[in-house]
Amino acid sequence: MKEIYLIVSKNPSPFLMEMISHTLDGKEYIIINDYNYIPNLQNKRILFALELDEFGGNIFMQKFFNNLFKSNDSLKDSIGSVLIYNSRDDLYTKTMAQNIIFNANRLGATFPGRPLVEATKSLLNMKTLANAKDISLKEALFYSCSTLYDNLVNFEQTKFAKPKLLVLHSSNYQTSNTLKLWTMIKENLKDIDIKEIHIENGTVRDCIGCPYKTCKHYGEDTSCFYGGIMVEEVYPAILETDSILWICPNYNDSIAANLKAVINRLTALFRKTKFYDKSIFSIIVSGNSGSDALAKELISALNINKTFRLPPNFSIMETANDKDAILEIEDIERKAYDFSQNMMNYLKQ
Structure with a gap:
């Protein structure tokens, strides 16, 4: 049995303790408080558990990470999951989870798909699961806690003799700093089967939120109401690949609209196929700042919600504004090489 390290402040609230108890029910664990x-x-296998204050933060966890960052690989080869409770309102739980996962990932931690259980004050975030299983909101919460434990303790890294990598982008090779960085990285990826799909303007209609039954009906046929490149190229490529690299220039502190539409349209495919066995990486280039905002957006949409694995140091993030400015960044070729090796170490046997 793999030992769990529980990171939690002293004297957690009774409700957070209930969440912890249902997660670690009868299991041995080591408390770090x-x-x-x-x-x-x-x-190590690590469970971060915390309750939010009025500001949506947690002083203990902030100081804990301040000390972790004294070494840039303090969580190397560890597997993480998160429990969060907000007794005050229905806000902040997801953004705090993004912060914890993002920072732990930068320190070397891997996160299995759906590594978060969040409890808002109303517990209405549990309504979909409660309706699906015909149970109460609290029962749905505690069911999610037990599932979280299973995903944490049973997670195993999968490696491949010749990994398949799907690369999604919506940029122009002639002008994009982000694609120039990808070109540097690609040169160092050996024995990896790479497939690129360019999501051009006008090729992907965004999801408009079809009724659940409609979405599920099309998803059962690996399809979607709107069809197009998503059904013809993207869905089959995702099903076939081992990992996806998202190439993301920063547009107003968000990923490009075309790629956002791709993520939204994954819902139909997700109705039938979960992605626990597939990983995500990203290349993010900002003109000014905000690369972390995009990384957290990908974490929330794809790792927390859509069950993709999050490998350690999943994203390379740089700042380059003018055309070809990426080439002027100090040690950029070494950074590109290091990121390519990180990908290969995670994927290749």
Whole structure:
């Protein structure tokens, strides 16, 4: 049995303790509740558990991560999951989860698909699951807690002799700093089967939220009401691939509309096929700042919601504004090489 390290402040609230108890029901675990004494957390299974304050934060967890960042690989080869409770309102749980996962990932942690259980004050975030299983909101929450444990303790990294990598982008090779960075990275990817799909303007209609039964009906046929490139190219490529690389220039602190539409349209495919066995990577280039905002957007949409695995250091993030400015960044070729090796170390046997 794999040992769990529980990161939680001293004297957690009774409700958070209930969530922890249903997650670790009868299992052995080690509590870490002193941010001044942190044991070696490399190659461990880690459960972050916290309750939010009025500002949507948690001072203990902030100080805990401040100490973790004294080393840039303090969570190397570890697997993580998160429990969050907000007793005050229905806000902040998802954004706090994004922060924890993003920062732990930068320190070397991997996150299995759907690594979060969040409890808002009303518990209405559990309504979909409660309706599907015909149980109460609280029962749905505790069911999710037990599932979280299973995903955490049973997670195993999968490697391939010749991994398949799907690359999605909506940019122009002549002008895009992000694609120039991808070109540098691609040169160092050896024995990987790479398939690129350019999501051109006008080729993907965004999801308009079909009724559940309609979406599920089309999803059962690996299709979608709107068809097009999503059904003809993207769905089959996702089903066939081992991992997806999202190439994301920063547009107003969000990913490009074309790629956002692709993510939204994954819902029909997700009705039939979960993505626990597939990983995501990203290349993010901002003209000014905000690369972390895009990385967290991808984490929330794809890792937390759509069950894709999040490999350690899943994203390379750079700042380059003018045409070809990416080529002027100090040590950019080394950074591109290091990122390519990180991808290969995770994917290749």
